[in-house]
Amino acid sequence: MGIIKAFKLGFDYLKYDDDGNVQETQRAVNDVNLDIEAGEFVAILGHNGSGKSTLAKHMNALLLPSEGTLWVDDMDTSKEPELWKIRQKAGMVFQNPDNQIIGTVVEEDVGFGPENMGIPTDDIWKRVDDSLEKVGMTAYRHHSPNKLSGGQKQRVAIAGVVAMHPRCIVLDEPTAMLDPNGRKEVLKAVRELNQAENVTVILITHYMEEVIHADKVYVMDGGDVVMQGTPREIFSQVDTLKKYRLDVPQVTLLAHELRLSGVDIPEGILTTEELVSALCR
Amino acid sequence: MSIELKNVTYTYSPGTAYEIHALKDISMYIPDGQFIGVIGHTGSGKSTLIQHFNALIQPTSGTILYNGEDVWAEKYDRRKLRSEVGLVFQYPEHQLFENDVLSDVCFGPMNQGLTREEAEVEAKKALQQVGFKEKNYSKSPFELSGGQKKRVAIAGVLAMNPKILILDEPTAGLDPKGRDDILDQIAELHKVRGITIILVSHSMEDIAKYVERLIVMNNGGVAFDSTPKEVFSHYKELEAMGLAAPQITYIMHSLKENGLDVDTDATTVAEAKESILDALKSGHSYLLREVQTAESTGSVGKRTDREENETCKPGERRSDR
Amino acid sequence: MIRDITLGQYYPADSVLHKLDPRTKFLGTMAFIISVFVFHTMPGYAVATLFLAGMIILSKVPVKFMFKGLKAIFLILMITVVFNIILTPGEILWKWGFLKVTKEGLSMAGRMAIRLTYLVIGSSIMTLTTTPNQLTDGLERLLRPLNHIRVPVHEIAMIMSIALRFIPILLEETDKIMKAQIARGADFESGNLIQKAKSMVPLLVPLFISAFRRANDLAMAMEARCYHGGDDRTQMKPLKYAGRDYVSFLILVVYVGIAIAFRVLGI
Numbered sequence: 001m002g003i004i005k006a007f008k009l010g011f012d013y014l015k016y017d018d019d020g021n022v023q024e025t026q027r028a029v030n031d032v033n034l035d036i037e038a039g040e041f042v043a044i045l046g047h048n049g050s051g052k053s054t055l056a057k058h059m060n061a062l063l064l065p066s067e068g069t070l071w072v073d074d075m076d077t078s079k080e081p082e083l084w085k086i087r088q089k090a091g092m093v094f095q096n097p098d099n100q101i102i103g104t105v106v107e108e109d110v111g112f113g114p115e116n117m118g119i120p121t122d123d124i125w126k127r128v129d130d131s132l133e134k135v136g137m138t139a140y141r142h143h144s145p146n147k148l149s150g151g152q153k154q155r156v157a158i159a160g161v162v163a164m165h166p167r168c169i170v171l172d173e174p175t176a177m178l179d180p181n182g183r184k185e186v187l188k189a190v191r192e193l194n195q196a197e198n199v200t201v202i203l204i205t206h207y208m209e210e211v212i213h214a215d216k217v218y219v220m221d222g223g224d225v226v227m228q229g230t231p232r233e234i235f236s237q238v239d240t241l242k243k244y245r246l247d248v249p250q251v252t253l254l255a256h257e258l259r260l261s262g263v264d265i266p267e268g269i270l271t272t273e274e275l276v277s278a279l280c281r
Numbered sequence: 282m283s284i285e286l287k288n289v290t291y292t293y294s295p296g297t298a299y300e301i302h303a304l305k306d307i308s309m310y311i312p313d314g315q316f317i318g319v320i321g322h323t324g325s326g327k328s329t330l331i332q333h334f335n336a337l338i339q340p341t342s343g344t345i346l347y348n349g350e351d352v353w354a355e356k357y358d359r360r361k362l363r364s365e366v367g368l369v370f371q372y373p374e375h376q377l378f379e380n381d382v383l384s385d386v387c388f389g390p391m392n393q394g395l396t397r398e399e400a401e402v403e404a405k406k407a408l409q410q411v412g413f414k415e416k417n418y419s420k421s422p423f424e425l426s427g428g429q430k431k432r433v434a435i436a437g438v439l440a441m442n443p444k445i446l447i448l449d450e451p452t453a454g455l456d457p458k459g460r461d462d463i464l465d466q467i468a469e470l471h472k473v474r475g476i477t478i479i480l481v482s483h484s485m486e487d488i489a490k491y492v493e494r495l496i497v498m499n500n501g502g503v504a505f506d507s508t509p510k511e512v513f514s515h516y517k518e519l520e521a522m523g524l525a526a527p528q529i530t531y532i533m534h535s536l537k538e539n540g541l542d543v544d545t546d547a548t549t550v551a552e553a554k555e556s557i558l559d560a561l562k563s564g565h566s567y568l569l570r571e572v573q574t575a576e577s578t579g580s581v582g583k584r585t586d587r588e589e590n591e592t593c594k595p596g597e598r599r600s601d602r
Numbered sequence: 603m604i605r606d607i608t609l610g611q612y613y614p615a616d617s618v619l620h621k622l623d624p625r626t627k628f629l630g631t632m633a634f635i636i637s638v639f640v641f642h643t644m645p646g647y648a649v650a651t652l653f654l655a656g657m658i659i660l661s662k663v664p665v666k667f668m669f670k671g672l673k674a675i676f677l678i679l680m681i682t683v684v685f686n687i688i689l690t691p692g693e694i695l696w697k698w699g700f701l702k703v704t705k706e707g708l709s710m711a712g713r714m715a716i717r718l719t720y721l722v723i724g725s726s727i728m729t730l731t732t733t734p735n736q737l738t739d740g741l742e743r744l745l746r747p748l749n750h751i752r753v754p755v756h757e758i759a760m761i762m763s764i765a766l767r768f769i770p771i772l773l774e775e776t777d778k779i780m781k782a783q784i785a786r787g788a789d790f791e792s793g794n795l796i797q798k799a800k801s802m803v804p805l806l807v808p809l810f811i812s813a814f815r816r817a818n819d820l821a822m823a824m825e826a827r828c829y830h831g832g833d834d835r836t837q838m839k840p841l842k843y844a845g846r847d848y849v850s851f852l853i854l855v856v857y858v859g860i861a862i863a864f865r866v867l868g869i
Contacts, residue, residue: 047456048427060826084828092826099819102827104612104734104767111838116828124838142614146770149323160827176454179323179483181523206456245458250486250528250550257554263561264568272532279557279568280539337781360787368785374815375775376782378807388804392787423811437786 003168003200004059004090006034008068011054028054030223031068036202036216038167041194043211043231044204046220047245052204055220056172059202060092073167088117091161095173097153098145106148106156107132107141113164124163131159134197135189151182155189162193168200169193175207183207208235209249212270219244236268251275282348282444282477284311284334284366289343291329303329304340305501311445311479316471318488318509319481321498322523327481330498331447334479335366364393367443371450373434377422382408382433385422389441400440407440408433410473412466428459432466439470445477446470452487464491485527489513489548497524510546529553536560612733617662618846619731624740626847631728633854637861638720646864647716653857654720654727663730671726672719679718686711734766736839743841756832764820772813779808 011029014022029051036042046052057063058070061077070077073089080086091113094100103109107128114124132138135155145153154174161169171190175183187210194201203210211217217234219227221244227234234241235248238256247253255269255278265278291304303326311317311334321327332338333345336352336359345352352362370376379385383404390400408418411432417425422433431451439446448467452460468491471478482488488495488509495512497505499522505512513519516526516534526548533545533553542563544556561569614620619627634657638650658668672679692706729737742759749755780790783804790801863869 047458057822062822062826084830087826087828092823094819094823094826096816096819098771099816100823102764102767102820102824104763108733108735108838112824112829113827115836115838116830118834118836120836121838121840124836128838144612145767164828180525181322208457242458245456247457247461251532254529254532254550254553254557257550258557261554261558262569263558263566272528272535275532276535276539279536279561280541332781335785337784360789363785364787370778370782370785372778374812375779375808376786376804378804388788389786392789441787 002035003038003073004034004036004202005071006032006055006058006068007070008033009055009058009065009070010067011058011063012066013054027223029058032223032225034218034225036168036200038200039194039198040215041191041201041213042203043214043217044202044220045206045208045211045217045234045246046204047206050220050244051223052220053172054223056092056170056202056204059090059168059170061086062092084116088113088164089166090168090170091164091166093154093157093161093169093171093174095176097150097157097177100157101145101153101160104144105141106137106143106145109145109156110141110159110163113160117164127163127165128159131162134162134193135159149182150178151185154178154182154186158186158189158193162197162199166199168202170202170204172204173206174203175205175210183210206246208247208252212249219246221245231270232268235270282313282365283346284445285309285346285349286333287344287346289333289340289345291326291333291338292341295341302501304333306343307501307503309496309503309506311477313444313477314475315477315494316468316492317477317479318492318495319479319498320483320485320488320495320524321504322483325498325522326501327498328449329501331368331449331479331481334445334447335363335368337363337368360392364389364441365443366445366447367438367441368447369435369438369449369451371453373422373430376434376437377430380421381419382413382422382425383418385433386436386440389437393441403440403442404436407436410439410466410470411436412462426459428455428463431455431459431463435467443476445479447479447481449481450483451480452482452484460487467491485513485519485525486529489527489529497522499524509548513548514546613663613667613730615662615731617660617731619657619661619727621844621846622731622850623841623843623847624732624736625744625841626843626850627728627732628737628740628744630850630854631724633858634724635721637858638717638724640858640861640865642713643864643869645869646861649857649860649864650720654723657727658723661727661731663727667730668723668726671722675718675722679715682714682718683711686714735763738763738766739837739839739841756835760832768813768816771816772809775812776805776809779805 009029009032010027012025013028015024015026017023032055044052044055054063058065058077059072061083064078072086075086077086101109102112110128110131111124114127119127132141135158137152137155137159140148140152145156148156158169175186178186190201190203191213193199203214205211212231214231217229217231218225219234219241226244227237227240235252238248238253241248248256249270251272252269255265255275256267259265259267269275269278286307286309289304289307290302293301293303307330319327319331329338333340336345339353347362347366350357352359377385379388383401386404386408387397387400390403391397395403413429413432413436417429422430425433435448435451451463451467455463464487467478467480470476480488480492492509495505495507495509496503497512497519504522505515513526513530516530519526529548529550533543533547533556536543536557537545541557541560543560547553547556634653641647641650658665687703687707688701690704690707690710692704694702694704696703738759742755745753745755784790788801788804790805793801
């Protein structure tokens with residue numbers, strides 16, 4: 001069984017009226033089945049409001065399913081009495097870099113998770129040193145987070161999760177508020193963690209360029225998983241993606257348009273190199 | 282309705298250890314009716330620059346002229362300037378505060394001295410022009426989606442009837458569809474109202490499609506100020522500044538280097554498609570199914586060296602067609 | 603203007619004061635504050651000045667930063683001084699209508715000014731040399747005995763430390779919101795008090811909404827990182843008194859001793 005597995009997962013947001021009675025329910029996630037293997041790099045795509053963030057919060061037991069089950073490392077999130085055991089296994093990085101850094105100094109923030117887990121002091125230091133190294137933020141360890149760029153803040157947030165030694169990291173739109181350079185920085189750090197440390201990565205995003213290196217892509221719309229496959233399989237369906245309010249990288253779109261105009265090149269071209277070699281063989 | 286900057290310099294915390302030269306000796310002229318893009322990475326000075334346009338920031342040295350008048354002259358009415366040069370900030374959350382959308386959009390016009398009734402006329406016009414549906418006018422701005430909030434924020438400034446509209450990162454945080462919708466709407470505004478639009482963005486892809494003039498900021502100075510095509514032809518220098526040209530520019534250059542005679546000036550998918558098709562046609566490429574006439578009805582797999590060479594023969598001109 | 607508040611603005615430097623245990627610094631600051639109220643003569647204030655100057659030099663923080671904090675209390679300082687001058691009865695030096703300046707008033711005002719100024723500078727030294735986290739850690743440890751009477755010391759300390767981290771962020775946000783509203787023609791300056799209060803609505807509503815949003819996000823981020831209260835929690839930087847702390851306590855005892863001696867001997 002995979003590190004994260006969902007079976008018929010459903011979740012309703014409840015809206016209460018003034019008397020505290022349930023006024024209406026809104027289905028945010030519907031009948032989702034997932035099986036994510038340890039060490040995979042998985043991307044979940046979807047437009048704003050497609051339910052992808054709600055799904056992500058289940059993986060960290062911040063939300064518990066209304067129906068169905070979600071297992072993290074064989075622990076059923078709705079049955080586990082000590083939720084923090086699940087949270088330690090599946091760390092989470094959020095969208096807004098300012099609203100997830102607790103410490104006033106970089107290294108103290110990275111140490112926050114291990115402190116909560118009751119790790120002995122010496123080990124905390126080792127973990128902090130190690131995690132800062134992995135995301136390339138060692139030089140900034142004594143800085144105030146307020147003085148860092150967005151990309152740097154997100155790397156600190158990632159280090160804070162890495163220091164908890166999770167088996168899996170869930171990143172909920174970590175780059176949505178960053179500029180292109182910040183986005184690159186963060187993605188590089190994430191990919192390195194996945195490749196060098198074999199940490200399972202679940203990246204939630206609506207930037208298509210970020211998922212071309214993923215092992216597997218899930219596309220969500222209206223709370224349902226509507227597409228799944230390798231990036232190439234997903235991106236060869238340009239029109240379907242457009243229907244789900246998503247787009248494809250420009251190179252994929254160009255290749256798609258050329259195909260429609262009768263140029264004989266394969267579907268699902270993901271990089272400039274692929275297009276050039278298809279056109280100039 | 283022109284804005285002119287003359288040797289504008291702006292320094293944060295001058296005389297302290299934290300001194301930062303955000304703008305260095307900038308001069309530029311913004312005439313009536315242009316659609317301008319301003320691009321630069323975080324800290325390049327682009328946000329500081331646009332706040333000079335409507336006198337939210339006073340330059341450390343240099344002059345800013347609006348219609349030839351110094352906006353920092355003693356008696357100059359800067360509140361009036363701010364209603365003529367509308368600035369929409371990145372986060373709509375920073376300006377929405379009323380109980381309902383319509384009242385919120387009325388805030389600007391009422392500050393100009395209009396009555397509620399007059400303001401509503403302007404507000405409705407603005408909301409309609411940004412594509413905000415009438416049935417949502419009475420909704421709370423806080424329960425809207427990101428894209429809708431952005432529209433209300435833009436309408437809030439538009440309702441003041443500015444002659445120049447500046448938008449700081451209008452697409453930040455939106456999903457791809459939301460992003461395209463908002464940009465199309467802005468382009469439409471430019472057409473319908475005929476006002477000057479200044480669009481600040483990180484994304485070259487967004488800008489390439491719309492603007493007629495592109496200002497690239499780097500290290501507090503203007504690195505380029507020209508047409509997008511001209512700017513993107515310096516794609517290697519852009520890269521050195523931590524910016525990237527649109528992906529299309531890279532594709533076209535790479536194709537050219539590999540012998541396909543395409544137009545490297547193409548910056549949008551549509552232009553690139555035309556150029557590649559032309560190049561393929563002039564090279565009689567086997568890749569074109571259309572031109573697969575009687576002599577080459579063979580299957581896709583049947584490819585010979587001769588044909589391949591022909592596809593990418595260097596030196597062939599499109600005009601040879 | 604609002605950016606001038608130094609409180610809670612840590613100034614990184616490598617000094618003895620930075621390395622001291624926050625509890626030592628906290629107790630030291632308390633001792634110093636008490637001392638400026640115990641001293642009441644010029645020689646006494648001279649000793650306090652020497653002590654304060656010594657601390658400023660030891661802290662390696664530019665003096666400029668120390669005085670920044672004073673700007674925030676300038677108004678209070680002025681009011682205190684004026685009230686003391688005109689309201690203290692005694693030997694009249696100068697009189698204008700019902701206003702009279704007395705000798706006692708002048709000396710009282712001078713004393714109050716010195717006390718207030720030293721109080722602010724003294725606590726600035728602590729906040730400038732101690733990270734807010736260390737400070738709250740220190741307070742948490744010092745106040746731990748209060749746990750027995752059911753005071754949630756850990757929670758209070760956590761709230762303080764978060765507040766300190768978010769003050770600069772919210773100040774920056776206030777600035778941005780103000781600009782966004784000014785761009786829509788808002789006027790925060792002119793008008794009478796009621797108009798001014800009304801004009802704050804477009805500023806305060808977005809600010810509160812943002813603050814609540816941040817609080818919500820932060821709570822979630824803390825939970826996601828296994829925060830579950832103060833129980834079973836270890837510390838990355840546990841507080842331990844070192845040699846320099848004992849030396850500092852010795853110095854403090856001598857200093858407070860001098861203050862008391864001055865008072866008793868009437869110097």
